[in-house]
Amino acid sequence: MSKNNENVFEVIELCLLAGKIMLQSGAETYRVEDTMTRIAEALGIPNSHSYVTPTGIVFSTDDTNPAKLIRISERSTDLYKVTLVNSVSRKVSNGELTRQEAYEKLMEIEQANYTFPIYQQVLAAAIASACFMIMFLGQWDDFFPAFIAGGVGFLSFIFLQRVVQIRFFSEFLASLIIGVISMLFVKVGLGEQLDTIIIGSVMPLVPGLLITNAVRDLMAGHLVSGLSKGAEAFLTAFAIGAGVAVVFATMS
Amino acid sequence: MTMVITHLFTSFIAAASFGVIFNAPRKSLLRCGFVGMVGWIIYIILVNNHYDAIPASLISAVFISAISHIFAKIYRTPIIIFSVAGIIPLVPGGISYDAMRHFVLNDYNMAIQLAAKAFMISGAIAVGLVIAEVFFQLFMKAKHKLISKNT
8 A cells, every 4th residue: 555655656746747847838738737637647547636827736636645736936938848748748648658767757858958049049039020020011121220129139138037037027128128229220320110120129028928828728718827827928018018118208 | 922922931030030939849940930921921911901900810820720730730749839939920019019109108099999909819819729729629539530430
């Protein structure tokens, strides 16, 4: 009996670790819950329950074991980790990985850093900003200002995020910087349409993933996580808008 | 025609760049770009043919979701990788920005109108995503039934 209990306990640990990595990397709520129940089922716990919100996971089995809770305090977007955990869970369900192997693999995934180097991310943000500016019917003359404003804005967002650690404040400051740079470009005469430059440059900060996930969660019946993600998206959008608004109010 | 080519090109690059920012698997970056390109080109062609932005977003979201589902099935990856890259260009950033600007300029009437429109577009995108998902699930169920009947 005690051996069986220990086994159940370790499976719970494994499920929570998988759920934690997925949630921290920006997976949808239903996918996190689905992954955890699938792993548990494959390892001999058919009736498990998981309750996932953006800030924490509760996981329990039908046995006498107590439910376990994990607090999630930091969330970012790392779709590669979501993919990796997904494939681990698939292998566990197919019986290709044992519990121990899966746990080691997940620990490895949790500790590793797969993100692109920062200069590549900033470059991508700059290129995306310039392309969005064109897509929103801007002129090719404004390509360079949008490129610079978007790149500097994203770089300052990453930097501020490390220093301030309050997400909304760093988004606010980053969009303020974008507004100032775009305004300067237009005043100097290098840029033409202020609006399209700012809209394009702000796009890398826009909470597109959050909005999509929020509505997706709501429709799937995860009302709590849907609403809280929606609130986060709204706050982000508000922070960006407020940053640009300050520039307009003071400089024009 | 040149406009369509410009939009094809820029939307592909923009969606792939977003793949880099969200750290999508390196192999799927080009696929992200493809999904974003198809979604945006459908949207821009509809808007240029005098469709309203709301139905245009809805139709384009249906296509994005359908392609993402197919890609997710083929490459065995979570669907979110593709759908996010496709949705980003449709997110009403420009309208929200305009709304915010009118709020600052104390033009509340215009600001509320624009904000309502941004809200409607977000809703249309979400409904589009779900419509495609429902159809995809029905299709998969029908396929499973067919297979189990034949064996």
